[in-house]
Amino acid sequence: MNIFKAIILGIVQGLTEFLPVSSSGHLAVTQHLLNVPEDRILFLTVILHIGTLVSVFFVYSKDLFLICREFVxxxxxxxxxxxxxxxxEHRxxxxxxxxxxxxxxLMGLLFKDTFASFYTSQIIIGxxxxxxxxxxxxxxxxxxxxKVKKDIKKMRWYDAIFVGxxxxxxxxxxxxxxxxxIVGSLLRGFNKEMATKFSFLISxxxxxxxxxxxxxxxLTVGLGNLTFGVLFAGIIASFLAGVFAIRTLINFIKKEKLYYFSFYTWTIGIIIVVINIVS
Incomplete structure (x- = not known):
């Protein structure tokens, strides 16, 4: 594993964690293309998640601060x-x-092992x-x-469960x-601002x-040949890409252009399925 591959994986993680195109699917495909061993991608994925987590704190620092303050x-x-x-609002x-x-x-704990096995199936990802x-x-x-769209005042506990x-x-x-x-939020009738904010905050x-x-x-697998420089490069790449992705998605939702991402996921999904069927 070198710094170049870490940066590529960091960019992919940061962009696809928040753009509605699936980070897990893209990371699995990118890992395959870069020929990154399974034992290396496991530890690196944990590190890349730190970068994307920081990007949410960076963009929504005010809301997160107020939520924590009101909780105290x-x-x-x-x-x-x-x-x-x-x-x-923040309470x-x-x-x-x-x-x-x-x-x-609950879904993660109960079905983690079952769905983890899907990572090796490119057709399922497609x-x-x-x-x-x-x-x-x-x-x-x-x-x-x-005609009527919900803000935080009109939101109810069962809306949160639905989105969860x-x-x-x-x-x-x-x-x-x-x-x-975001799909869950829109189906529950949230307004655009609320749907976007809630999606990122529950992340x-x-x-x-x-x-x-x-x-x-x-930790069981270990660092292997992953150096501090490689890990740091991955974190920075995922953080910067995450900030860009969050702000980009906010603009798309405001302009009601979320469906643009449908064309991308349809195209990539069909390509992956066709390649794996004919190969």
């Missing part, structure tokens, strides 16, 4: 006998992030990319025709995490949880 205040009010009151947002994470975490594109197309068309379940589907390689959560515990679970396996 909420605990203090409870201890001092003032009760529990979710009386502002509710923090609560809904926790609620959405529950079904995602079909999953086609499904991702179809969901993006359908969700945006449904959303455009909605959709995020859980992303353990399938080829199914986009950001795409799934924090999801990415963090996945990183913790993968770290155990990665």
């Amino acid at each position: 205040i909420l605990i203090f009010e409870f201890i001092t006998g003032k009760g529990i009151n979710f009386n502002n 509710k947002l923090g609560l809904f992030i926790i609620i959405a994470t529950i079904p995602t975490g 079909f999953s990319l086609i499904i991702t594109g179809s969901l993006l197309w359908f969700a945006e068309k449904v959303h455009v025709n909605r 379940i959709f995020q859980g589907f992303a353990i399938t390689p080829g199914i986009s995490r950001s795409g799934s959560t 924090v515990p999801a990415i963090l949880g996945a990183t913790v679970l993968e770290t155990k396996d990665a």
Whole structure:
């Protein structure tokens, strides 16, 4: 493993973690093209997740700070006998992030081994990319025709569970995490700003949880020939690509052009399926 390959994988991870095109599917394909051994990609993937996680903190630093501040205040009010009151936007947002994470975490723990086996199947990845594109197309068309769209004030706990379940589907390689959560949010009638913000904010515990679970396996495998320079290059590449991807997706959603990504995932998915059928 060299720095060049680490940078390429970091860029792929950063872009596809947040653009609705599936990071797992693209990483699996890129790993295959670069001929990166399975034992090296495991540890590097954990490191690349750190870069993408930092990119969310960078873009949504204000919201995350306010959510954490309100959580501390909420605990203090409870201890001092003032009760529990979710009386502002960031308290509710923090609560809904926790609620959405529950079904995602359960699905990850229960089906992790089953869906992990799909990473070796290029055909499954191809079909999953086609499904991702179809969901993006359908969700945006449904959303455009909605007259009333929800903000945080109108959001309910079952909306969070619905989006969390959709995020859980992303353990399938080829199914986009950001795409799934945005699709779930749009189907629940969230406005564009809320759908985007909630999708990225619930990625924090999801990415963090996945990183913790993968770290155990990665430490068992070890660093191998991965040097500090290689790891650092991968982190920086995934961070910068992640920031770019988040801001790009925000603009696409604002302009109601999310379905553009459908053409990409359909094309890549069909190519992967055809190549693997004829080869």
